[in-house]
Amino acid sequence: MRHRQLIRRTKCYVALGLLAAPMAYAHDPVFGLGPHTLFKGGVEVHVGSHQEKAGDERATESEIAVKYGLTGDWVAGIELPYVHSTDESGNGRGPTSLSTKYRFWRKDLPGVQESAAVLAKAILNDGDASHGHAERNGNDYLVGLAYGYEGRKWYRWASIRHRVNNDAANGAERPNKTLVDLVGGIRFEPTEYREPDWVWMLELNYEHTEHLSALSEGLPRQVGGDQWFLSPGLMWTLRNFAVKTGVQLPLYDDLAGNQDADDYRALVELEWHL
Numbered sequence: 001m002r003h004r005q006l007i008r009r010t011k012c013y014v015a016l017g018l019l020a021a022p023m024a025y026a027h028d029p030v031f032g033l034g035p036h037t038l039f040k041g042g043v044e045v046h047v048g049s050h051q052e053k054a055g056d057e058r059a060t061e062s063e064i065a066v067k068y069g070l071t072g073d074w075v076a077g078i079e080l081p082y083v084h085s086t087d088e089s090g091n092g093r094g095p096t097s098l099s100t101k102y103r104f105w106r107k108d109l110p111g112v113q114e115s116a117a118v119l120a121k122a123i124l125n126d127g128d129a130s131h132g133h134a135e136r137n138g139n140d141y142l143v144g145l146a147y148g149y150e151g152r153k154w155y156r157w158a159s160i161r162h163r164v165n166n167d168a169a170n171g172a173e174r175p176n177k178t179l180v181d182l183v184g185g186i187r188f189e190p191t192e193y194r195e196p197d198w199v200w201m202l203e204l205n206y207e208h209t210e211h212l213s214a215l216s217e218g219l220p221r222q223v224g225g226d227q228w229f230l231s232p233g234l235m236w237t238l239r240n241f242a243v244k245t246g247v248q249l250p251l252y253d254d255l256a257g258n259q260d261a262d263d264y265r266a267l268v269e270l271e272w273h274l
Contacts, residue, residue: 037069049061052265053263064079073104077100078096081095112151114147116145116146120142123142140163155184160180182204184202200234202232206229211256230249233247241271242272
């Protein structure tokens with residue numbers, strides 16, 4: 001009798017361990033959006049740097065972000081960027097962002113977790129207007145929807161985001177943007193929570209910018225178009241610390257006028273869960 005009870009308890013513990021396993025590895029992709037949230041009262045700190053180059057212009061944005069778990073499914077955050085640009089706009093503090101994400105669906109299976117979440121973000125009209133972000137009449141807003149599948153070996157994510165940009169202070173229209181991301185990831189060797197862990201990713205990123213006619217130095221200029229990127233990435237984790245890095249390589253672009261297409265975009269990010 002005791003032997004049977006011991007077997008049943010052992011099976012129960014194993015099942016619970018398999019169900020909990022993905023939680024230790026829950027993260028979002030490098031460039032796309034994921035449904036990852038925090039436990040209630042949890043704190044997540046991000047420090048990162050993002051660089052992009054298009055033609056003769058290169059801009060680097062460094063950022064610190066803090067997120068807080070309001071509940072196990074609802075997180076709020078703040079992002080504070082600083083931008084350095086090689087063009088005449090120079091350096092300066094970027095606009096503050098306030099964000100929230102709510103996970104409205106979650107399904108747990110042995111060794112697997114599937115979930116979906118919605119995101120909302122306000123990009124405030126503050127910071128230095130001279131460093132490449134046009135002075136605006138008000139805030140910009142972004143909404144998004146994300147799905148994620150996280151297992152012991154395989155990962156996949158899909159997301160869509162839409163950003164609504166306010167007009168510039170001089171009355172000029174600023175184009176809205178839509179972003180779509182499809183991501184696959186693999187962990188070649190399953191590890192335990194206390195061991196270093198590697199997840200390799202490949203993302204397909206699509207970016208549509210609304211077509212508009214704008215003025216640049218008093219001359220009419222066409223803006224907007226479509227860009228596709230293929231983006232290899234890597235996530236390394238050790239317990240509650242993670243490093244994420246990746247590069248977006250242009251696949252195809254169809255940009256209006258004489259806009260310079262992106263040569264590359266690169267990102268590295270450090271992440272702590274407290």
